[in-house]
Amino acid sequence: MKSAITLCQVPEAAAGPFVFHQPLPEGFAAAAQHGYDAVELFLPSPDFVTVEEIKTLATKHHLEIAAVGTGAGMVKHGLSLTDPDPQVRERALSFILELINFGGQLNAPAILGSMQGKWGDNVSREQALTWLAEALKIAGEEASKHNVPFIYEPLNRYETNLINKLHDGALFIEEKNLNNIVLLADLFHMNIEESNIAQAILDAGSHTGHVHFADSNRQAMGHGHTNPKPIIDALRKVDYNGYLSAEIFPLPDPRTCAAQEITAIKSALS
Numbered sequence: 001m002k003s004a005i006t007l008c009q010v011p012e013a014a015a016g017p018f019v020f021h022q023p024l025p026e027g028f029a030a031a032a033q034h035g036y037d038a039v040e041l042f043l044p045s046p047d048f049v050t051v052e053e054i055k056t057l058a059t060k061h062h063l064e065i066a067a068v069g070t071g072a073g074m075v076k077h078g079l080s081l082t083d084p085d086p087q088v089r090e091r092a093l094s095f096i097l098e099l100i101n102f103g104g105q106l107n108a109p110a111i112l113g114s115m116q117g118k119w120g121d122n123v124s125r126e127q128a129l130t131w132l133a134e135a136l137k138i139a140g141e142e143a144s145k146h147n148v149p150f151i152y153e154p155l156n157r158y159e160t161n162l163i164n165k166l167h168d169g170a171l172f173i174e175e176k177n178l179n180n181i182v183l184l185a186d187l188f189h190m191n192i193e194e195s196n197i198a199q200a201i202l203d204a205g206s207h208t209g210h211v212h213f214a215d216s217n218r219q220a221m222g223h224g225h226t227n228p229k230p231i232i233d234a235l236r237k238v239d240y241n242g243y244l245s246a247e248i249f250p251l252p253d254p255r256t257c258a259a260q261e262i263t264a265i266k267s268a269l270s
């Protein structure tokens with residue numbers, strides 16, 4: 001398993017669970033100084049920065065791009081894949097496809113988190129899940145052109161009412177015959193929703209394709225009460241060899257948080 005840390009360039013997400021918010025050249029440098037293998041990018045839109053600029057920074061700092069988040073589509077542009085308005089759904093899907101193509105050129109998968117939306121307001125649960133499955137089918141196909149998967153993230157109940165648990169995500173992928181879709185195990189959401197995080201990872205088997213490595217309070221591992229050991233054991237048992245990515249609050253400050261998290265990742269993997 002490899003380490004990654006979040007770089008956020010979205011002003012509307014300044015209070016979100018992302019570690020570094022400074023301009024990308026400084027963010028890449030900070031990630032490298034702390035010894036991370038990769039960065040996870042949270043960008044306002046696919047044209048915010050060129051693929052070449054990111055490639056140059058990644059090469060300079062010997063960093064991979066672990067993944068690209070799509071949440072700005074929701075927090076900045078108000079888009080969701082389950083919006084009652086078909087034009088909003090279409091714009092949501094286009095935004096995601098553009099980020100899949102942006103990330104794909106960097107060998108990085110894109111993530112669907114908050115842009116999955118919610119059911120309600122005249123949209124039934126069944127209708128929302130149908131729209132979600134249709135969008136995931138298209139996203140999975142687009143990602144496959146770049147030989148990367150598309151990552152679907154179950155979120156806790158306060159953020160979505162669609163799918164909250166890893167197991168339900170796995171069943172959804174299987175029932176809807178979705179190809180090239182993997183699940184994101186965000187340990188913060190799982191701490192709220194799962195009876196046992198390690199067991200949930202075991203039960204999801206090979207479906208897990210990315211991990212947000214957050215403690216129970218969404219701070220760096222070690223700042224809350226999650227025990228990472230059985231979780232790492234479970235990830236090893238399902239042959240997970242992807243990223244443990246620091247999508248966490250920059251507390252008490254970004255540098256202390258980044259240092260604590262990389263220490264925790266190394267110690268959990270040792």
Ligand code: LER
Pocket residue numbers: 071113114153155159186212247
């Ligand atoms: C995104 O990765 C995530 O975990 C969400 O909680 C953001 O709203």
Ligand code: MN
Pocket residue numbers: 113153186212247
């Ligand atoms: Mn997450």
